[in-house]
Amino acid sequence: MKNAIEEVLPGTHHRLCAWHLLRNATTNMCSPRFTSKFKDCMLGDYEISVFRNKWQTLVEKFGVEEKEWLNKIYEKYRSWATCYIRGKFFAGFRTTSHCEGLHSLIGKYTKPHYDLSEFIEHFQRMLGHMQFRKFYAEYESARGVPVMQTCIEPLEMCAADTYTREVFFLFRPILIRSGAMRVVDYQTRDNSVIYYVCRYAKLANVWEVEWVDNGNAITCSCMRMESFGISCEHIISVLA
Ligand SMILES: [Zn+2]
Incomplete structure (x- = not known):
């Protein structure tokens, strides 16, 4: 599959299924505690240096340096x-x-013995069900205003207005964490400005937030915005 993806969909990134990896870890390593730590290394939102330290500690702690699968x-x-x-x-x-969830939903509405016209009829029922869920989510987003919890209420209110309720609840912890970020330095280039951001002004980890004048784009070296589609706390600290 990896080879086919590289050929047919160039420029995309092949990702292994986390569920299958955890199942294989359980089968091959036979230790629930190992699987739990492995899961933390795999899914934890860490910097690369932190990940490497955690992996080293994991391998040494469980004495699994020679395990072929690992x-x-x-x-x-x-x-x-x-x-x-x-x-x-x-x-x-x-x-x-995640994809199989959609397969399972289609499976609930359609049966193998349906002919084409029956299949389309029941497929339409399934689409109706999905549309209802979308309308309901929109209704939930528009109903009332969530209680503001941060001291930057105008920004939080703007996010509550702009995002769907579900995305807003993902965004609010990021907004809260941005309060711990400090811009410690900046550098002006031809058509951009780079801001150096640290947590509590500690220089152990420095993130670079670049604002490009041409196109009014802003990016961060942590790349969480590109990964999750929501601004990271570093970008928020520069903009706030
Ligand atoms: Zn960032």
């Missing part, structure tokens, strides 16, 4: 470790079961 899977870290996949947009998909 060494083989580590070679493919660019296909499963969240910190190496960052910058690629997957619309929240981490497992094949």
Whole structure:
């Protein structure tokens, strides 16, 4: 599949299914505690240096340096470790079961013995059900105003107005974390400005937020915006 994807869909990133990886980890390593730590390394939203330290600690703690399955899977870290996949947009998909959920829904409405006209009729029923769920989500988004929880209420209110309610609840923790970020330096270039952002002004981790005048675009070196489709706390701290 990996080879086919590279050929047919050039420029895309092949990602391994997190559910299958965890199942294989459980089968091959036979330790629920190992699987739990492995899951943390795989799905944790860490910087690359933190991921490497965690992996080293995991391998040493469980004494699994010689495990063939583990060494083989580590070679493919660019296909499963969240910190190496960052910058690629997957619309929240981490497992094949996300797609299988849609298959299962179609399966509830259609049966193998249906002829074409019956299939279309029942497929339309399924589309109606999905449209109802969309309308209901829109209704929930428009109903009332969530209680503001941050001290930057105008920005929080603007986000509550702009985003759907579900995305707003994903965004609010980021807005809260942006309060811990400080712009410690900046550098002006030809048509852009680079802001250097640290948490509590500690220089251990520095993120670079670049604002490009031409096109009014803003990007961050953490690439969480490209990964999840929502601004990171570093960009918010520059804009706020
Ligand atoms: Zn960032």
